[in-house]
Every structure is written in C-alpha cells, then in structure tokens.
Amino acid sequence: MAEPITHQNIKQHALPSKTMVLEFRIESILGAGGFGITYLAHDTHLNKNVAVKEYLPVDVALRALDGSVVPVNTDTAFTYKSGLDQFLEEARTLGHFAHPNIVRVIRYFEANGTAYMVMSYEEGVSFSRYLHRNPKPGEDFLKRLIEPLLDGLREVHSSGFLHRDIKPSNIFLRTDNTPVLLDFGTARLAVVDTVHDAFAILTPGYAPVELYVRTGQQGPWTDIYSMAAVLYRGVVGDNPPDALTRLKVDGIGKRLQAQREHHSAQFLAAIQWGLALEETRRPQSVEQWRGALLRGTPLRVAMGRLADRSRTAVSAEVPGHERKYVWMALGIVVFFLVVEGADIIRRGAERLPLPPAKGLLAPVPGQRTTSTGAASPTGLGPEEFAQALPHLAGKFAVIDANGDRRVSVSELEAYLQRDNDKAAPAGK
Numbered sequence: 001m002a003e004p005i006t007h008q009n010i011k012q013h014a015l016p017s018k019t020m021v022l023e024f025r026i027e028s029i030l031g032a033g034g035f036g037i038t039y040l041a042h043d044t045h046l047n048k049n050v051a052v053k054e055y056l057p058v059d060v061a062l063r064a065l066d067g068s069v070v071p072v073n074t075d076t077a078f079t080y081k082s083g084l085d086q087f088l089e090e091a092r093t094l095g096h097f098a099h100p101n102i103v104r105v106i107r108y109f110e111a112n113g114t115a116y117m118v119m120s121y122e123e124g125v126s127f128s129r130y131l132h133r134n135p136k137p138g139e140d141f142l143k144r145l146i147e148p149l150l151d152g153l154r155e156v157h158s159s160g161f162l163h164r165d166i167k168p169s170n171i172f173l174r175t176d177n178t179p180v181l182l183d184f185g186t187a188r189l190a191v192v193d194t195v196h197d198a199f200a201i202l203t204p205g206y207a208p209v210e211l212y213v214r215t216g217q218q219g220p221w222t223d224i225y226s227m228a229a230v231l232y233r234g235v236v237g238d239n240p241p242d243a244l245t246r247l248k249v250d251g252i253g254k255r256l257q258a259q260r261e262h263h264s265a266q267f268l269a270a271i272q273w274g275l276a277l278e279e280t281r282r283p284q285s286v287e288q289w290r291g292a293l294l295r296g297t298p299l300r301v302a303m304g305r306l307a308d309r310s311r312t313a314v315s316a317e318v319p320g321h322e323r324k325y326v327w328m329a330l331g332i333v334v335f336f337l338v339v340e341g342a343d344i345i346r347r348g349a350e351r352l353p354l355p356p357a358k359g360l361l362a363p364v365p366g367q368r369t370t371s372t373g374a375a376s377p378t379g380l381g382p383e384e385f386a387q388a389l390p391h392l393a394g395k396f397a398v399i400d401a402n403g404d405r406r407v408s409v410s411e412l413e414a415y416l417q418r419d420n421d422k423a424a425p426a427g428k
Contacts (some may be wrong), residue, residue: 008110013063024052053117055087069114084115090184093161101152103182123175128168136237139263143294145179152181154286157220166226167206201269204242208280221282224289228274235259380407
C-alpha cells in the first residue's frame with residue numbers, strides 16, 4: 001500500500017495521464033482538494049471531453065499500489081463508506097437536474113474501490129480566478145451573476161437537497177459569462193465527525209456555524225449564507241472572516257457599510273441579512289432573499305414576513321372554527337396602522353423610513369418551522385419590533401405584557417384590542 005494521501009501531496013496521488021476508467025481516458029487534473037480529484041477526461045465512446053470527479057477523502061483514505069482507493073484502516077472504513085454513499089446519492093440527485101446553471105451530471109459509477117461522477121466539460125474560468133483579475137466587480141455584474149444561480153439553487157432546494165459548499169472556486173463562468181454551480185459538498189460533510197475535521201474540510205469564511213457541528217440546523221439558509229459570502233467577497237474585495245471568529249468579533253456590518261459609495265444600501269443590507277450568524281435570522285428561502293437582493297425591497301419583505309408570521313403562528317394555535325377571529329384581529333391592526341399613520345402623513349413621509357445606517361440592519365427574520373411543519377414563533381425583540389412597526393417602538397414596554405423582551409402576536413393583538421376599546425364611543 002502507498003503512503004497516506006495528504007492535502008499537500010494529493011496531486012501526486014492522482015491517476016496518471018492516459019489511465020482508462022471504464023471508457024473514460026484520464027487526460028489531466030482540473031482540480032484537487034481534501035475530498036477528491038477532478039480530471040479532464042475523454043469519453044472514447046462519444047469522442048468528447050468530460051470532467052470526471054473521483055471520490056478520494058484524504059483524511060480517511062489512500063491510493064493502493066494497484067490504483068484503487070481504500071480506507072486508511074478499519075477505524076476509518078465506516079466513515080469512508082458513509083462518504084461514498086453520500087457521493088453516489090449526490091450524483092444520483094444531480095443527474096435529475098437539467099438546469100443550465102447547475103452542473104450537469106451525465107452518469108456515475110463505482111470502480112477502483114471508489115466512485116466517479118461524470119460531468120459536462122465546458123470552457124471558462126472559475127469565479128475565484130475571475131476575482132483575482134477583477135477584485136471588486138460592480139453591483140450590476142454581481143446581480144447578473146447571482147440571479148441565475150439563485151434560480152438553480154431554488155430548484156435544488158425544492159428537491160430537498162443542499163449544496164453545502166458554495167464559494168467562488170465552485171462557481172464557474174462560461175466563456176459567455178453565464179455561471180454554473182459546481183462541486184456539491186454533501187459527501188464532504190459525511191466524513192465530518194468533529195469540529196477539528198470540519199476545519200480541515202470546510203472553507204473558512206464561506207461556511208456558516210451550523211456546518212461545523214453535526215447538530216447544526218441546516219436548510220436553505222445554510223446555502224444562502226455561503227452565497228452571501230460570495231457576494232461579500234465581490235463587494236469588499238476580500239474573503240469574509242470565518243463564522244466562528246465572528247462569534248467573538250464581528251465587523252461584517254462596518255466593512256459592508258464602507259462600500260456605500262459603490263453599492264446601494266439595499267444591496268448591502270441584503271448581503272448582511274444573508275450573512276446573519278444565527279440561522280433563524282437569515283432568509284429562510286431563496287425567494288425571501290431574492291426580493292431584498294435583486295429588487296431592493298428589504299423593508300417590504302420584512303413587513304410581508306411579519307404578516308406571514310402572524311397568520312401562521314395563530315393558525316397553528318387556534319382551532320379552525322375560531323380562525324375567523326384572526327382576520328378580525330388583522331382588521332384591527334390595519335385600522336390602527338391607518339389611524340397612527342396619520343401622524344406620519346402629517347410629517348410628510350410617504351413610506352416607512354429606511355433603518356439607520358449603523359450596522360445595515362437586515363429585514364426582520366422569518367419564522368422557522370419544525371420537522372412536522374408546525375410554526376415555531378418566538379416573537380419580536382426591541383430592534384426587530386422597531387424595524388417592523390417604528391411608530392409603535394416607543395410603546396414596546398407597554399405591549400410586552402410579560403416583560404420577556406419579546407412581543408408575541410397575542411400580546412400585540414391584546415394591546416390593539418385595549419387601545420381600540422378606549423377609542424370606542426361610550427355606551428357602545
């Protein structure tokens with residue numbers, strides 16, 4: 001058996017040029033990392049070039065003298081097999097996608113004790129290399145880049161699948177500048193047993209906190225964090241600090257705010273929203289983020305999501321025959337906002353003011369749901385409440401009846417009902 005493969009010598013352990021793996025002839029190395037090697041290969045049956053990705057996790061496997069890949073020892077055999085199964089599942093899932101901005105998997109197979117994924121090969125350059133030549137592309141370019149990727153990512157999420165490894169080097173720009181998302185990280189996460197392992201495998205700055213531990217709550221918001229980190233790289237010109245460092249000192253807001261001269265406030269605020277450390281404070285779906293990012297409507301999104309939170313929370317708690325009272329309560333809210341809004345109109349404001357520049361406050365976070373689909377409302381804290389209902393911010397302590405520093409839907413309804421009763425004419 002050969003020496004163990006490391007991150008430093010992985011290229012030395014690649015399959016030699018002209019090696020045949022089924023009908024695919026290996027030509028050269030396209031990329032290599034701690035998880036595997038991607039080759040430029042020639043399909044001798046169809047007479048065309050393809051990209052072939054070989055599963056080869058350096059921490060738990062090595063290449064034997066006969067060219068096969070085997071676990072380092074019996075202790076790593078289970079981890080190796082788990083990652084192999086995930087690699088095949090990833091290939092199987094990607095094979096169903098035909099989206100122009102998601103890497104196209106043509107076929108997959110097992111050989112040499114490992115597995116291979118055959119993908120379409122296209123000319124172009126990675127976004128990482130593009131950024132070396134163009135460190136800070138403009139907002140219009142970044143929006144054109146991100147929009148089709150979000151379309152593809154939405155399709156991936158709708159299938160119950162996550163990418164888990166979005167970063168500039170995994171975004172490929174074709175020669176016509178259309179982007180494609182490469183190298184999903186599902187199998188990569190299958191070999192993570194400890195935080196130490198995660199540090200070795202994950203890309204600092206682009207991986208959210210929940211990827212560092214097995215108990216992290218992963219979902220569409222996980223990929224949104226990584227995609228926001230890619231935009232941060234394009235806006236600031238540097239990689240974002242890793243998530244664990246940000247838990248202690250977080251300068252993301254200040255660095256984004258420093259780019260106000262070159263980018264719109266709404267665009268920067270949307271990026272910061274996507275980079276929220278706590279997963280519940282990020283956009284919970286691609287669609288929620290898209291509006292703020294591409295249409296510049298973070299406050300409208302926040303208000304819409306507050307209404308969604310109210311309807312869902314109450315629907316989950318109130319029996320069906322009593323839900324008509326929900327609409328009565330919402331009617332009271334609308335009436336109250338109209339009356340209170342008269343004061344704003346007198347001041348000449350036609351819309352809610354933008355949040356203060358400090359920290360580039362992101363939209364109010366949406367609700368999270370449990371695995372059963374039940375809502376998990378937590379109420380709004382002072383800052384969130386001030387963003388959503390600024391004209392009621394001064395009454396937060398009064399509305400917060402139980403003093404827990406969170407205003408729930410029921411507390412808001414109770415306050416509005418009390419105020420409505422006071423405003424009603426005597427004797428009615």
